[in-house]
Amino acid sequence: MAETPFTAVAKTGDIPAGEGRTFEVAGRLVAVFFDGSGYSAIDDLCPHMGASLASGPLCDGVVTCPWHAWRFRLADGAWCDNPKLKVAVFETRVVDDTIEVRVAPPPAVEIPSRHDD
Numbered sequence: 001m002a003e004t005p006f007t008a009v010a011k012t013g014d015i016p017a018g019e020g021r022t023f024e025v026a027g028r029l030v031a032v033f034f035d036g037s038g039y040s041a042i043d044d045l046c047p048h049m050g051a052s053l054a055s056g057p058l059c060d061g062v063v064t065c066p067w068h069a070w071r072f073r074l075a076d077g078a079w080c081d082n083p084k085l086k087v088a089v090f091e092t093r094v095v096d097d098t099i100e101v102r103v104a105p106p107p108a109v110e111i112p113s114r115h116d117d
């Protein structure tokens with residue numbers, strides 16, 4: 001099986017330190033953050049009610065959801081209040097002045113067949 005390729009999303013300098021931005025990659029919304037020294041990427045959709053995590057404040061490697069303040073660690077995507085719940089984390093790299101992320105397509109959703117009996 002072919003390895004998922006990296007996708008260019010922005011130039012260095014496009015994301016101010018301490019902030020995030022949302023990009024659509026491989027059919028998913030991805031939140032890319034810059035902490036002042038490096039880049040991190042997680043699933044942009046908060047698992048609580050779907051807010052964009054990229055618009056939440058970032059502090060000490062933790063982003064706080066702007067709607068109801070759930071907090072997620074960028075290192076592993078864990079919800080700080082219950083680390084068993086995680087959002088997806090994506091690999092990032094910088095090539096020259098371009099920020100790239102490696103994002104696999106979302107898992108296929110199986111829709112159960114309808115039974116009328």
Ligand code: FES
Binds near residue numbers: 047065068070
């Ligand atoms: S939508 Fe994120 S905490 Fe509610």
